[in-house]
């Protein structure tokens with residue numbers, strides 16, 4: 001049994017998940033690290049202690065979720081899981097008028113349904129250890145802006161589900177926290193630009209004519225804003241607090257966009273906020 005107990009992190013191949021896996025491993029947790037490719041598991045293993053165990057998991061695949069839960073629970077024996085970090089996620093961008101519906105479905109399947117599917121599979125084990133759950137949301141789960149509607153919808157949904165889950169799990173003292181990062185230096189940023197390029201190439205001419213200049217302006221603004229991204233360790237520290245503090249917080253706003261600015265923007269009347277956001281994105 002590990003010094004600090006055992007945790008499971010989804011999406012640990014790169015970025016926030018990888019950093020959390022290595023950070024928690026260093027702190028003495030036994031880390032089960034969710035990866036989709038064996039090569040990513042081997043790379044992670046080579047940088048961690050012998051405790052770290054890569055676990056193959058695509059969170060949109062129910063059979064893989066059941067298998068991962070069975071394997072981990074079996075390894076844990078009577079121990080129970082001390083922490084579940086629902087981190088895996090993707091960004092699907094694009095104008096809602098033309099976004100392919102299959103892309104929208106995939107965004108929601110992975111960032112929403114997958115998170116609950118994994119949580120369901122691990123709750124019996126979490127209950128045994130009075131473990132904690134940490135859901136990685138985003139500032140996009142608090143504020144929505146043009147061309148990120150699908151991603152924001154997924155993170156708004158995750159916020160709602162997490163609030164419900166927190167109250168539902170109170171009887172067992174299972175704490176549930178949200179981490180809401182602004183821009184973080186991870187591959188997700190370049191992946192989302194690449195995906196946007198691909199999507200743009202497939203758009204009908206009408207879409208490019210209607211939205212092309214606005215889409216480009218938002219891409220430029222996103223490039224500028226993402227230059228202020230913070231390193232993923234900042235998120236790992238918040239996750240550590242959520243897992244170990246005597247009184248974990250329900251929400252951790254971390255990263256480039258200050259919590260104060262976001263909180264203030266949420267209090268504004270809708271049209272003021274729209275105007276603030278569109279101006280900042282260079283659309284006015």
Ligand SMILES: NC(=O)c1ccc[n+]([C@@H]2O[C@H](COP(=O)([O-])OP(=O)(O)OC[C@H]3O[C@@H](n4cnc5c(N)ncnc54)[C@H](OP(=O)(O)O)[C@@H]3O)[C@@H](O)[C@H]2O)c1
Nearest residue numbers: 011012013014015016036058059088089138183184186188
């Ligand atoms: N970076 C930011 O600026 C930022 C800001 C706010 C919130 N977030 C959130 O932070 C979380 C981690 O993102 P990141 O920035 O660290 O990006 P990342 O480096 O791209 O990591 C995403 C991880 O999710 C995994 N993943 C994607 N689809 C999956 C699936 N169907 N099943 C299992 N794993 C899957 C990826 O695995 P593969 O390598 O196999 O694709 C990868 O390990 C996401 O939920 C994201 O929304 C990020």
